[in-house]
Amino acid sequence: MEVDDSNGALVNKSEENDFEKKGSSDPVVYQLVRVEGDGTLVPATEDDVLEFEHFLQDEKVDRPSIEDAGHVEEVLSNSNDCILLKKSDSEGNLYRISSSPCNFKNMHIIAQENRLQLLDDSLSPPRVVRVQQPDKFLTEQGDSNITQQDNASTETTKSTVLNDSCGAEKDKADACSRPVDDTSTEPSVSGVTGSVPDFSILRGEVCLDDLTIRELQEAFRATFGRQTSVKDKIWLKRRITMGLTNSCDVPSSGCVVKDYRIVGKDGRQDISNIGEIPKIGLQSNLVRDQGIYPGNERDSPSSSYYQSEDQQGFSKRFKRVPIHNDEPQGNLLAEPCTNKRTRKPTKRYIEELSDNETHDSIGKLSSPAKRTPHDEVSLKLRAAPFHELESLGGIYPTRKYTLGGLNVHVPYASRMRRGRPRKDFISFVDTEPSVQCNGVKTAAGMMLAKECEEGNHVRKASEVPPTVNSETGHLEAIDTKVVQNLETNFYKAASKPKIKRGLTRKHHRAWTLCEVMKLVDGVARFGAGKWSEIRKLSFSSYSYRTSVDLKDKWRNLIRATQTQLPAQKDVGVCPRKINPSIIPIPTSILLRVKELNELQSQGGGFTRPVKLSGQNSKVVKGIGSGFL
DNA sequence: ATTAGGG
DNA sequence: CCCTAAT
Numbered sequence: 001m002e003v004d005d006s007n008g009a010l011v012n013k014s015e016e017n018d019f020e021k022k023g024s025s026d027p028v029v030y031q032l033v034r035v036e037g038d039g040t041l042v043p044a045t046e047d048d049v050l051e052f053e054h055f056l057q058d059e060k061v062d063r064p065s066i067e068d069a070g071h072v073e074e075v076l077s078n079s080n081d082c083i084l085l086k087k088s089d090s091e092g093n094l095y096r097i098s099s100s101p102c103n104f105k106n107m108h109i110i111a112q113e114n115r116l117q118l119l120d121d122s123l124s125p126p127r128v129v130r131v132q133q134p135d136k137f138l139t140e141q142g143d144s145n146i147t148q149q150d151n152a153s154t155e156t157t158k159s160t161v162l163n164d165s166c167g168a169e170k171d172k173a174d175a176c177s178r179p180v181d182d183t184s185t186e187p188s189v190s191g192v193t194g195s196v197p198d199f200s201i202l203r204g205e206v207c208l209d210d211l212t213i214r215e216l217q218e219a220f221r222a223t224f225g226r227q228t229s230v231k232d233k234i235w236l237k238r239r240i241t242m243g244l245t246n247s248c249d250v251p252s253s254g255c256v257v258k259d260y261r262i263v264g265k266d267g268r269q270d271i272s273n274i275g276e277i278p279k280i281g282l283q284s285n286l287v288r289d290q291g292i293y294p295g296n297e298r299d300s301p302s303s304s305y306y307q308s309e310d311q312q313g314f315s316k317r318f319k320r321v322p323i324h325n326d327e328p329q330g331n332l333l334a335e336p337c338t339n340k341r342t343r344k345p346t347k348r349y350i351e352e353l354s355d356n357e358t359h360d361s362i363g364k365l366s367s368p369a370k371r372t373p374h375d376e377v378s379l380k381l382r383a384a385p386f387h388e389l390e391s392l393g394g395i396y397p398t399r400k401y402t403l404g405g406l407n408v409h410v411p412y413a414s415r416m417r418r419g420r421p422r423k424d425f426i427s428f429v430d431t432e433p434s435v436q437c438n439g440v441k442t443a444a445g446m447m448l449a450k451e452c453e454e455g456n457h458v459r460k461a462s463e464v465p466p467t468v469n470s471e472t473g474h475l476e477a478i479d480t481k482v483v484q485n486l487e488t489n490f491y492k493a494a495s496k497p498k499i500k501r502g503l504t505r506k507h508h509r510a511w512t513l514c515e516v517m518k519l520v521d522g523v524a525r526f527g528a529g530k531w532s533e534i535r536k537l538s539f540s541s542y543s544y545r546t547s548v549d550l551k552d553k554w555r556n557l558i559r560a561t562q563t564q565l566p567a568q569k570d571v572g573v574c575p576r577k578i579n580p581s582i583i584p585i586p587t588s589i590l591l592r593v594k595e596l597n598e599l600q601s602q603g604g605g606f607t608r609p610v611k612l613s614g615q616n617s618k619v620v621k622g623i624g625s626g627f628l
Numbered sequence: 629a630t631t632a633g634g635g
Numbered sequence: 636c637c638c639t640a641a642t
Contacts, residue, residue, distance in 0.1 A: 529630095532629080532630060532631085547629090547631080548637090551631070552637095629642100630641100631641085632640085634638085634640105635636100
């Protein structure tokens with residue numbers, strides 16, 4: 001069984017305030033662990049802590065009654081060291097909240113009132129705002145060892161509410177961490193150091209006011225299972241009363257305890273616990289008392305009487321945790337726990353948090369299981385038509401696809417970039433459609449009209465079909481319409497599809513003969529590979545032709561050179577006639593391409609200015625042999 | 629941003 | 636044409 005070092009600790013962050021008021025610099029450290037069914041202590045998970053934080057917050061705010069608190073169903077036990085709470089946990093988990101030694105009293109109060117009231121004794125509620133791993137704390141207190149002991153003792157001291165082993169063990173534990181002077185005071189309760197407390201003193205109606213200090217000490221022992229050296233009658237009475245009544249609403253004097261209830265001399269009664277809303281005034285008394293014995297009495301009124309066997313075991317399990325202020329000492333600052341309380345989260349804790357975050361982030365990110373489909377979807381989308389094409393008017397920001405029967409909207413921008421790059425999209429939105437498109441269109445049109453008049457009709461036919469083929473199905477429909485409508489208007493046909501560019505692949509623009517010729521000319525002048533230069537100088541008016549386009553086209557021309565030139569001979573008459581979309585590239589151009597290619601590839605890319613005019617004009621007239 | 633290549 | 640890698 002392990003008590004891990006990773007117990008969650010609730011750290012009072014308003015420690016400054018609280019302790020300044022109390023004149024103490026001791027911060028409050030709360031540990032939160034979950035108690036498993038077998039008694040194992042499990043470090044509180046972050047969730048656990050959060051739950052309690054919530055809970056605690058509620059308490060500190062308005063001190064709601066237990067009904068309001070809601071979270072805690074029951075205080076199973078509260079000992080000096082910890083409070084066991086049964087929390088409204090769907091799984092019925094038990095939670096322990098323990099305080100650091102110097103502040104156990106706070107927890108005591110809380111337990112007594114059967115609710116989590118993490119208030120210091122004054123009225124300033126501590127704030128539990130962060131988790132701290134009490135590694136050091138536990139280590140120094142030998143928590144893990146004790147846990148084992150506790151377990152052992154748990155089994156041997158079952159039904160005994162207060163038994164010697166318990167007390168002895170506790171004292172032993174106390175001795176470990178308690179200041180030396182403290183130990184010396186321990187034996188002060190002479191005569192009653194017997195192994196078994198005198199429980200008879202608590203039987204029946206107990207009027208503490210009538211007891212001597214020694215008797216009170218014995219009663220204290222009987223109540224809390226340990227000895228005390230405190231000789232302050234009032235303090236003892238209050239403590240005992242609280243212990244017996246499991247309440248912190250205890251008058252400083254003048255009350256009779258009967259059947260574990262306070263029966264005031266004046267007839268006041270049953271201010272003990274369950275459901276009773278504590279009265280601030282009474283709490284103030286307690287506060288005062290505690291102020292008198294700062295950091296003392298780590299013993300909370302033992303709720304052993306109310307503990308189940310297991311619960312008792314739990315309380316014992318933690319008994320060593322807080323041991324420093326058993327008796328009044330008046331010097332909290334001397335407590336070694338001071339440092340512990342203020343220590344930073346340990347590395348391990350940090351790591352735990354990191355892990356959590358990591359997991360969270362993983363969770364937030366698409367899980368591996370999800371990623372695969374996602375990518376698949378992306379791929380699918382790339383190949384499949386984009387629905388947003390249907391309404392270019394405004395749906396493009398997101399795209400919808402079906403995944404596992406679910407319709408998922410994926411922001412276009414956030415998608416894995418598979419289709420058009422974002423910049424295309426932007427350009428589409430901003431300028432492409434209107435200005436540039438028109439400009440280009442015009443330029444191209446002029447170009448064609450001027451330089452390529454003869455082939456216009458052919459081009460018109462060829463311009464559209466490729467577009468249809470390369471675009472999505474829907475786009476295809478649009479294009480088809482366009483083709484039909486613009487059979488006689490090349491410009492419209494060329495510009496219209498452009499609207500869709502942003503969403504899908506770049507609109508396919510068939511290379512015109514003019515462009516090819518320019519390209520060839522450019523290659524001849526600058527050499528293959530100087531695409532950017534060629535583009536600048538020869539394609540300045542073709543904004544849609546990028547250097548990559550030029551490169552690709554040149555490559556295609558080369559291929560055409562290698563395939564079509566020979567084929568042409570075989571085929572003889574151009575059979576492509578059937579397919580108007582395939583326009584043969586004039587052999588003259590192909591030949592020239594071939595020449596340039598061979599020349600430059602051989603010459604190491606050496607640029608050789610070429611005169612197109614003579615050769616060109618002659619060849620162009622020849623029968624086409626490639627494709628545009 | 630260009631280029632070269634594969635797809 | 637797209638996409639990437641390599642410059």
